[in-house]
Amino acid sequence: MLLIIRGKVCPLCRLLPVKMLGTMKFAAILLAGIFFVNAKSFSQNVTISGKDLTCKQIFATIEQQTSFAVVCDNSLLSRIKPVSINVKNISVSEILDRCLKGTGLTWSIRNNVIVIKKEDGNHSPKEQMIPQEIISGIVRDENGTDIEGASVFIKGNDVQKGIVTNAKGEFSLENIPPGSYTLEISIIGYNKYEKKITVNGPVSRLAVTLLPSVNSLTETVVVAYGTQKKTDLTGAVSSISANDLNNRPVTNVTNALQGTMAGVIVVENNGQPGRDEGTINIRGIGTLGKLDNSAPMVVVDGLISSLKDVNPNDIEHISVLKDAASAAIYGSRAANGVVVITTKRGQKGHLQVHYDAYAGKQKAIRLPDYLPSWQQATLYNEALKNEGAYVRWTNTDIRQFKDGSDLTGAHPDTDWLRKFYAGSGVQQNHYLSLTGGDDKAQYLFSLGYFDQNGIVPHTDNKKYSTRFNINAALSPKFSINANLGYIYAPFEEPASAYFGVPAFSEMISQIYRVSNTVPYKYANGYYGYVGDGNPMAWLESGSLNKARNHTLAGNVNADWEFVKGLHFKPNFGYRLNMIQGELFVKDIQFYDYLTGAPTKYQGPNNLTNTAESATYTNLQALLEYQKDIALHHFKLLAGYSQEYQRYTSDTLYRQGFLNNIITQINAGPAAGQTNAGSANELALQSVFGRLNYDYNEKYLLEANLRYDGSSRFAPANRWGLFPSFSAGWNIAGEDFFEKMQSIINSLKLRGSWGMLGNQAVVGNYPAIATVSPGLNYSFGQAIAAGIAPVVGANPNITWEATTTYDVGLDATFLKNKLTVTADYFVKNTNNVLLQLPIGAPYSLTAPYQNAGAVTNKGWEFAIGYRNRVHEFSYYVNMNAAFIKNEITDLKGSGPYINAGTFQQVGYPVNSLYGYISEGIFQTKDEIAKHATQRGGVIAPGDIMYKDINNDGVIDGKDRVYLGSYFPKMTYGLNGGISWKGVDVNFFFQGALGVKNYVQANMLGEVGANVNKPTTIFLDRWTPANPTATFPRLWISYTNNDPARTPSSFWVKNASYLRLKNLQIGYNIPDVLTQKIGIRHFKIYYSGQNIWTISKFYKWVDPEAPVGESGYTYPQVLINTIGVNVTF
Structure with missing residues (x-):
């Protein structure tokens, strides 16, 4: 499909692939109508x-x-x-x-x-003699949005004329005689634009871009339940705008935050479409147990939501509330910080249509470099000899692996990763928005389509989104705002036929484990088989796990000024999440490649249908009063909130279908069927208030108070009180500071104290005993159905309480071109909810207790510089956070050990734990003199562990702290330049002082047909290579397998620096695009995850989870070409 405009092919269409054009029918019809109207x-x-x-x-x-x-x-x-x-x-x-x-x-x-x-x-005779010219142009912001009301002034040669830009950002100054002039354009919130121009004949239409003023007194920041001027903030708040997001195409909001704000730590460890959202925490891990209990609260347009509930293209502004002063008014869910998102709104003026699109391709990065099959076989034989066993492969086998002379295909060199990661990897995104309005009403309507095909076939994720926002002033004292968003996200991934574990992760696990010595297919077409099966046979069988996700979220709020200065603001919000799941696992029959006789069978085929529904309702009522008395400014907020959420889930399971084609639930036999369902609900009731006071905008005070009641806790412990206080001093407003303002334009000190709550525990009923059905018992001679408690209850538990302290400084220099923000903070969390181990006689799952305490303390810095020299503009921003995390109490218990990590007072959460490696044994005499090590027969070439307590035995008492996966420092660096329509933007992100435990699976292992070694094993210990990096070869899953023993040998420095994004764009001159009805046209290239510097192993991502087996979907490099068009 090509869009024809005035008899020519639209240049936009030439930039887009045919597949993308096929998804643009609606957009094309709408845009064609716009062009027709313009003509x-x-x-x-x-x-x-x-x-x-x-x-x-x-x-x-x-x-x-x-x-x-x-x-x-x-x-x-x-x-x-x-x-x-x-x-x-x-x-x-x-x-x-x-x-x-x-x-x-x-x-x-x-x-x-x-x-x-x-x-x-x-005209006067003089005017008639001198040719007069017109200076006209258009004024826009960084995002290409027209700026209305900007003052345009020209002076020089005894001429002074001025005008303001209209709703389209346009201006025209007439009757300008020849000469040299200074053109000035200014508006509050933006840096003044100055340009020397010479009039000597017709003047080309000017295109002016205004840069935002980084410290404008009127600049506002979104905070809880409203906005505040930046100069009035006394809490720790960081923010980014749509402009920051536009510089890189992001697939989800979580990853868009990575590296952009000090103290906001985002870790990406999965590149799979639909599952690529990273984990996020603010100013450290504030609790124990599940890491997602440290996730921040998310508010979208005043409605508590998820980051998945919003299209990144719809976002206007993101604020992160990091301390209690800024977040306490949200109370019980703000202990881990708050992410406040506002979506784009309609703007006064003519209809403006904006279209964004990009298309690109993904490529796996940091994949293991496995040895060919003949070397894998050779190394396996060597490992068997080291264990005193017979060799597996003969010299003939190894020769056939090497030269491929076995025509049956039984001695292959199967590159499993290349076959597995053979998906198209193509992704595309389209976004269309329409905005407009007048003085009484403004609207925004948007449509979005995102399609991401993974690098593994059938790993696909799509998102269809729409949003409608409207602001309507029904009278000077009454207005209504409405926001409505809907996202439909179909998702699919392959499913494995692995013995009752259909998860896609199991298929990935097998791909990394199955040796190159195993045939993918024999010469006659039969699949190869080893141990657990053939992961490529699973993939090609077409077993799929599908999910259709629906999210509808919206709210309606009003603003009624019924008394001068007193506003009543009711708000009603509703969110509905529905997931319809279908998992069909096909059975697979394997055959003997020589006789064709059936051999292994993986089945039976089975179908699982799930239906999940979650509803959330929120009713709020706010009273807001503002009063100025001379130089004293007061602002009061009081509110009431009532929240209710309900979750239901139903599951149907059938197995043994007649074939792999009929996949309806009622086609499955009754034998082996199961049906299950569950439901739970949660309610929260709150009252809250806030007082803001300032004297002459120099001395600032703020107080917040919230009183929350949660149904999660017993009535006696249900309510929690969460106050905060903060103060600030705008030093630059003092008379004595006036002489320094030519260098230091603004300077503010601020400090805060506050308390926050956390009720994030598993389940909604930790305070009461719960029972489970299906626990049958004998009654006489018959088996009777019964129920019994399975999880212990503790009616005495209550809120986790987080107390925060923050001292900060905000300053700008050099005419507001240089900005500096610094904070020191302490965050103490007490009454941490834990499930501590209970003695053996207690048969139930341990109940929750308020039993722990965690402290996070550290520094944050953010520095930015922005400037323009004639037509060349540039900016650079850097942020860094230094955070120390420590467990300070476990109720006298601990340590609690989980494989290679532990929880212990005095150490960070989930610290790495194991033995200290002292090197590699070189001789039997060295082994004899050393403390006795557990495992199989210890021989030269094995890892030597340190006897910490000098008792002559290496055992659990010799394990120690080995480091923390939580970085000592995280940082981000972004910047860009712009000159004559060309712009380049870059974004670096990284971490320092972080350790990671590398299991041997990540490096490869030696096995017969299961497990395969990488090239690092070429530098293994042998008598001929005693100075090798790695120990002698071992057989996986034996007692002498050092990879199963967590030690410092496997703990590596996982610090890294990553070029997260690079974008190069060109803005086509308006004088060219306006001829075809386009007001603004930009084309750009963007690269994501371009390269990484790290001392970690080159094929292991430094952001991999602690102790990760390596069996995860890899991170991907994404190259895209995109366009931004405004009509």
Whole structure:
């Protein structure tokens, strides 16, 4: 499909692949209509009716009903008297002729702009002798959005003229004689634009981009239940805007936050479409147990939501509330910080259509470098000899692996990863938004489509989104806002036929484990088989796990000023999440490749259907009062909130279908069927308030209070009180500071204290005993159905309580071009909810107790510089956080050990734990003199462990702290340059002082047909290579397997620096694009995850989870080409 405009192929279409065009039918039809309207704009008619209408009213009507903009020097307006007019559907030219008749003025059209000017006969003789020119242009922000109301002023050669930009950001200054001038453009919130221009003939239409002022007194930041001027903030708040997101195409909001704000730590460890959201925590891990219990609260347009509930293209602003002063008003769910998202709103002015699109391809990065099959076989024989066993492969086997002479295919060199990661990896994104409105109502409507095909076949994720936001002022004192968003996200991934474990992760596990010595297929087409099966046979069988996710979220709020300064703001929010799942696992029959006889069978085939539904309802009522008394400014907020959520789940399972084609639940036999269902609910009731006070914007105070009640706790412990206090001092407002303001433009000190709560435990009923059905018992001679408690209850548990302290400084220098923010914070969490082990006689799952305490403390810094030199502009921003995490109490118990990690007072959460490696044994005499090590027969070439307590035995008492996966420092660096339409933006992100435990699976292992070694094993210990890096070869899953013994040998420095994104773009000059009705057109290249510097193993991602087996979907490099178009 090609879009034809005025007889030519649209240049946008040439940039897009055919597959992408096939998904753009709706967008193309709409855009074609817009082009048609633009082509006919000169013949548009208007309807005007009224008495004594001023010229401004008439010009405004013309702008509303047509695509024209009207510009006129203010000094000429007095000549046009009010007129009474009643016309219907007449041309614009006729209206203008009537209005200007007898005024000495005339009009002309240039570039769809109507210019009102003096008639030639009214010019002085001097004016008639000197040729006069017009300076016109358009003013936009960094995102290409038109700026209305900007002041445009030109001076020089005894000429001073000024005008403001119209709703389309356009201006026109007429009757400018030849000469040199200074053009100045300014508006509050943006840096002033100055340019030297020379008039000597016709002046090209100017395209001006204004950069935001980083420290404007009127700049606002989104906070809890409203906004605040940046200069009035006393809490720790970081924020990014749509401009920051536009510089890189992001697939989800979580990953968009990585590296952008100090103290906001995002870790990506999975590149699978639909499962690529990273983990996020703010200022450290504030609790124990599950890491997602440290996830922040998310609020989207005032509604508690998930980061998955919003299209990144719809986002206008993201604020992160990091301390209690900024987050305490959210109370019980704000202990881990709050992410506040506001979506884009409609803007006053003509309809503006914006279209974003990009298409790209993914490629796996950091994949293992496995040895070929003949070397794997050779190394396996060596490992068997080391264990005193017989060799597995003969010399003939090894020769056939090496030269491929076995025509049956029984001695292959199967590159399992290449076959597995053979998906297209193509992804595309389309976003279309329409905005507009007038003084009374503004609207935004958007459509989004995202399609990501994974690098593994059938790992696909799509998202269809739509959003409608409207603001309506029904009267000067009453307005209504409504927000509604919907996302439909179908998802699919392959499923394995592995013995009752259909998870895709099991298929990935097998791909990394099955040796190159195992045939993918024999020469006759039969699948190879080993141990657990053939992962490629599973993949190609077509077993799929599908999910259809629906999310509908919206709210309606009003603002009624029923008394001067007193506003009543009710709000009703609702969210519905529905997931329909279908998992069908096909059975597979394997055959003997020589005889064709059936051998192994993996089955039976089975189907699992799930239906999940989660609803959330929120009712709020706010009272807000603002009062100024001389230089004293007061602002009060009081509110009530009531929340209710309900979750239901139903599961149906059938097995033994007649074939792998019929997949309806009622086609499955009754034998082996199971049906299950569950439901739970949660309620929260809250009252809260906030007081803001400042004196002359110099001395700032803020107090917050929230009182929460949660149904998770017993009535006696249900309620929690969460206060906070903060203060600030704008030093730059003092008289004594005036002399320094030429260098230091602003300087503010702030400090805060507050308490926050956390109720994040597993399940909604930890305080009461719960029972489970299916626990049958004997009654007489029969088995009777029964229920019994399975999880212990503790009615005495209550809120986790987090107390935070923060001291911060905000400053700007060099005419606000340089910004600096620094914070020192302490975050103490007490009454941490834990399930501590209980003695053997207690048969139930341990109940929760308020039994732990965790401390996070550290520094945060953010520095930014932005400047423009003529047409060259540039910026650079850097942020860094230094955080120390420590467990301070476990109720006198511990340590609690889990494989290679442990929880212990005095150490970070989930610290690495194991033995200290002292090197590699070189001789039997060295082994004899060393403490006795557990395992099989210890021989030269094995790892030597340190006897910490000197008792002569290496056992559990010799394990120690080995480091923390939580980085000592995280940082981000982003910047960009722009010159004559070309812009380059880059973004680096990384971590320092982080350790990771590398299991041998990540490096490869030696096995017969299961497990395969990587190239690092070429540097293994042998008598001929005693200085090798790695120990002698071992057989996996034996007592002498060092990979099963966590030790410092496997703990490596996982610090890294990653070029997360690089974007290079070109903005086509407006004078070219406007000829085809396009106001702004940008084309760009973007690369994601381009390269990484790390001392970690080259094929292991440094962000991999602690102790990760390596069996995960890899991170991907993404190269994309995209366009931004505004009509």
